[in-house]
Amino acid sequence: MQFPQRSKRFEWNFNTIVTLGSMVAGLAVTSAGWGITYANMRNDNADLRKQIIDLTNRMDKDGADKKAQLADVQQQLAQIAPLTFQTTRATESAAENKKAIEMTNARIDRVVEAFGGKLDTVIDSVNKVSTQVQVLSSKLEDMQGKADKTLFRTPVVRP
Numbered sequence: 001m002q003f004p005q006r007s008k009r010f011e012w013n014f015n016t017i018v019t020l021g022s023m024v025a026g027l028a029v030t031s032a033g034w035g036i037t038y039a040n041m042r043n044d045n046a047d048l049r050k051q052i053i054d055l056t057n058r059m060d061k062d063g064a065d066k067k068a069q070l071a072d073v074q075q076q077l078a079q080i081a082p083l084t085f086q087t088t089r090a091t092e093s094a095a096e097n098k099k100a101i102e103m104t105n106a107r108i109d110r111v112v113e114a115f116g117g118k119l120d121t122v123i124d125s126v127n128k129v130s131t132q133v134q135v136l137s138s139k140l141e142d143m144q145g146k147a148d149k150t151l152f153r154t155p156v157v158r159p
Helices: 014-153
Strands: none
Touching: none
């Protein structure tokens, strides 16, 4: 069996047109899809670069702020040691003052006790003297009163 020989001229039939049309449409759609995808990737890439630059700038700014804060913290930390020493010294001074006040109070208590004892002695002595003065006063009154009594009891003589 022998196959028929093809004609030498290019034949256009419906199948050929549909096949070529579908191939062209497929290539056009694929090209459009790739173009859109490429454009989106390029735009996304540009957006990502912009975001990266923004983040880098923000991180640099935050880093500078953190360095300034760190310098402030270091300065404040340097002040802690002298303040701690001053606080410790003030506490020790307060303790020493408290001991001195307690010792002064003890001395004052001793002086008050001694003065109180001496004051009791003085009061007793004054009371004794007061008693003696009263006794002497009553004796004097008795002596003065007896003379007066005898004068008034004597009979009155008229010349």
